[in-house]
Amino acid sequence: MNLTIDRRYRGPPDSGNGGYVCGLIAATLRADVQVRLVTPPPLGTILSLEQADGGWELRSEAGPVARATPARLELEVPPPPQYVQAVWASQHYAGFREHNFPECFVCGPHRRRGDGLRIFAGRLESGIVAAPWLPADALDGGDGKVAPEFHWAALDCPGYFAVTAGRRPMLLGEMHAHVDRRVHVGESCIVIGWRIDVDGRKHRAGTAIFDEDGELCARARATWIELR
Numbered sequence: 001m002n003l004t005i006d007r008r009y010r011g012p013p014d015s016g017n018g019g020y021v022c023g024l025i026a027a028t029l030r031a032d033v034q035v036r037l038v039t040p041p042p043l044g045t046i047l048s049l050e051q052a053d054g055g056w057e058l059r060s061e062a063g064p065v066a067r068a069t070p071a072r073l074e075l076e077v078p079p080p081p082q083y084v085q086a087v088w089a090s091q092h093y094a095g096f097r098e099h100n101f102p103e104c105f106v107c108g109p110h111r112r113r114g115d116g117l118r119i120f121a122g123r124l125e126s127g128i129v130a131a132p133w134l135p136a137d138a139l140d141g142g143d144g145k146v147a148p149e150f151h152w153a154a155l156d157c158p159g160y161f162a163v164t165a166g167r168r169p170m171l172l173g174e175m176h177a178h179v180d181r182r183v184h185v186g187e188s189c190i191v192i193g194w195r196i197d198v199d200g201r202k203h204r205a206g207t208a209i210f211d212e213d214g215e216l217c218a219r220a221r222a223t224w225i226e227l228r
Contacts, residue, residue, distance in 0.1 A: 001028060001048070001049040001050075002046050002047065002048055002049070003024060003025075003028060003046075003047045003048075003049055003058065004044065004045065004046055004047065005020075005021060005024070005041055005042070005043050005044070005045070005047070006043070006044070007043045007044060008105065008115070009021075009105045009153075010043060010103065010104070010105060011101055011104045011105065011106070011156075011172075012040065012100075012101050012104075012171075013101070013103065014040070014042075014043065015040035015041050015042060015043065016040075016041035016042075016043060017104060017105045017106055017153055017156060017157075018037055018041070018156055018171065018172030018175065019106060019152045019153040019154070019155055019156025019157070019172065019175060019177075019220075019222075020105060020106070020149055020150070020152065020153040020156070021035075021037070021041040021058075021065075021066065022035035022037070022066070022068075022152055022156075022172075022175040022177070023148060023149035023150065023151065023152025023153055023177065024149045024152075025049065025056070025058055025066060025068050026068070026148065026149070026152065026177070027147065027148040027149045027152075028049060029049070029056060029068065031068075031070060032070065032071060032072055032073065032178060033055070033056075033068040033069060033070055033071060033176075034068065034069050034071040034073075034174065034175070034176035035066055035067070035068045035174065035175055035176070036066060036067050036068075036173065036174045037065070037066050037171075037172060037173060037174070037175075038063075038064045038065055038066055038067060039062075039063070039064070039065055040171070041058075041065050041066065042060055042065070045060055045061075047059060047060050047065060052067070054069065054070075055067060055068050055069035055070065056068045056069075071176060073176050073177065073178040073219065073220070073221065075206055075219050075220075075221050076206075077206065077208045077216060077219050078126075078128060078192070078194060078208075079214075080130070080190045080192055080208070080210040080214055081124060081126070081128070081130050081190065081192070083132060083188065083190060083212065085124060085130065086130040086131055086132045086190045086191075086192075087132050088122075089121065089122035089123065089124050089129065089130040089131060090120040090121065090122050090130070090131040090132060091122065092122040092123070093109075093120035093121065093122040093131070093161075094122070094123075094161060094167075095107055095108075095109055095120060095161070096109055096120070098167065100169050103116075104116070104157065105117060105153065106119055106153050106154065106156050106157040107119055107120060107121070107157035107158075107160075107161070113136070114136045114137070114138060115138075117133065117135075117139075117150070117153060117154055119131045119133050119154055119157060119158060119191050121157070121158035121161045121162070121191060121192070121193055122161075123161075127194065127195070128162065128192050128193065128194045129158055129161045129162045129192065129193045129194070130158075130190060130191065130192045130193075131158065131190070131191050132188065132189070132190060132191075133154060133188075133189040133190070133191050133209070134186065134187075134188055134189070135150070135183060135184075135185050135186065135187065135189065136185070137185055137186070139185060140185045141182070144184055144185055145182040145183065145184050145185065146182055146183050146184070146185060147182075148179055148182065151177070151179045151182065151183070151209060151217075151218045152175070152177050152179075152220070154191055154209055154218075155175075155177050155191070155207040155208070155209065155218060155219070155220040155222075156172060156175065156207070156220075156222070158191050158192065158193030158205075158207045159193045159205030159206070159207045159220070159222045159224065160172075160193075160205070160224055161193060162193035162194050162195050162205045162206075162207070163195050163198070163203040163204075163205050163224055164203070164224075168226055168227075169226075169227045170203065170224040170225060170226050170227060171224070171225055171227065172222060172223075172224060172225075173202070173222075173223045173224065173225040174222065174223040175220060175221075175222045175223075176220060176221050176222070177218065177219065177220035177221075178218065178219055178220070179217070179218040180216055180217055180218060180219070181211075181215070181217045181218075182217070183209065183211055183217050183218075187211060187212060188211075188212040189209055189210060189211055189212065189217070190209070190210045190214075191207065191208070191209050191210075192207065192208050192210070193205055193206065193207045194206050194207075196221065201225055201226040201228070202223055202224070202225060202226075203223070203224040203225075203226060204221065204222070204223050204224075205221070205222050205224065206219070206220070206221050206222075207219065207220045207222065208220070
């Protein structure tokens, strides 16, 4: 199977948003997988997704880009804040003041409505970060619901802002997500993130998406690698 990451889905200027790429792999495989990014995913390049060592490998001509292994996600998720609290938190989003990748597909403040996801997770007194999310029409998977890969994308960047105030440059190293129920396009949602633990330069975070009724719709655990 061949995959190509469109420039629209970039995180850093020259590579794909990690959550989107991990989600694209999972959606293509239609499997519960844990994905480890080996190198920044290149944009506009034909990548091959092949079986390898009990899992799958996404490869470019230069070598492996990501590895996926079958896995079942076990993750305790804290209760969501009220929608109005998520709105308040997003108004205090650290990325408005300083952002390493302001054109990131998920959390970049320079992306227009309907182009990027514009999920601006700000910190609450409880310690979690939260943001409202209103999925745009362009995310439709063809049935009025958001395509699975965009759930993974939405679960990406809030984890980063949960483990840092946005000042330390980090890259997504590994992500494991599960979509319980795909949310509808235009449905008011809440996205949260929280710190799990830290081990040297490895920072682990949990993230989750809730619908407007507070029902858990998707969740993820991720490892962020702090750059030297």
